[in-house]
Amino acid sequence: MLASLFSTLGPWSWWIFGIVLLAAELLAPGVFLVWIGLAAIIIGALSLLLWEAAFWAWQLQLVLFAGLAIVLAFAGRRFYSDKGESDQPLLNRRGESLVGRTATLHEPIREGRGRIHLDDTWWPVIGPDLPAGTRVRVISAEGRDVRVEAA
Incomplete structure (x- = not known):
C-alpha cells in the first residue's frame, strides 16, 4: 500500500506530507512538527531530482526522512533553546x-x-x-x- 502511494503520487507525496505537517503545527503549536515537515519537504525536493535514479527507492527515502527529521529536530531545539538569562532575572524573586x-x-x-x-x-x-x-x-x-x- 505504501509503495503504491509513493509510485502514484511520485515526489509530490513528500511535499503533500510536509505541508500537512506544517498545517498541523498551526493547529497544535509546539515548534516540533515544523522540523518533521521541513524534513519531508527536503526529501520531496531531493525526490524531484532523483526520482528516476535506480537507488532512490521508497525505503531509502523513508530512512533519509527519519534521519533528517531527527537531525532537524535536534538542531531546531538547540537553535531555539533558552539562550541565557531573562532581561529581568529577579522578576519572580x-x-x-x-x-x-x-x-x-x-x-x-x-x-x-x-x-x-x-x-x-x-x-x-x-x-x-x-x-x-x-x-x-x-x-x-x-x-x-x-x-x-x-x-
Whole structure:
C-alpha cells in the first residue's frame, strides 16, 4: 500500500506530507512538527531530482526522512533553546530584588526578628537587635524573610 502511494503520487507525496505537517503545527503549536515537515519537504525536493535514479527507492527515502527529521529536530531545539538569562532575572524573586536597598526599621529587631516597610509591603527581617527607626540595609533574602544589617 505504501509503495503504491509513493509510485502514484511520485515526489509530490513528500511535499503533500510536509505541508500537512506544517498545517498541523498551526493547529497544535509546539515548534516540533515544523522540523518533521521541513524534513519531508527536503526529501520531496531531493525526490524531484532523483526520482528516476535506480537507488532512490521508497525505503531509502523513508530512512533519509527519519534521519533528517531527527537531525532537524535536534538542531531546531538547540537553535531555539533558552539562550541565557531573562532581561529581568529577579522578576519572580521579590525578596532577592530587595538586596542592597535601605529602609527604616518600623519595629525594633528583638531576639533577631523585626519588620520593615519597603515599597508597598511589610517585610519580616532577621538581623542583630536594633531599635525602631534605625536605617538598615538588606543583605540577603531567606524565603519570605530578609536579612538586614545596620546601614
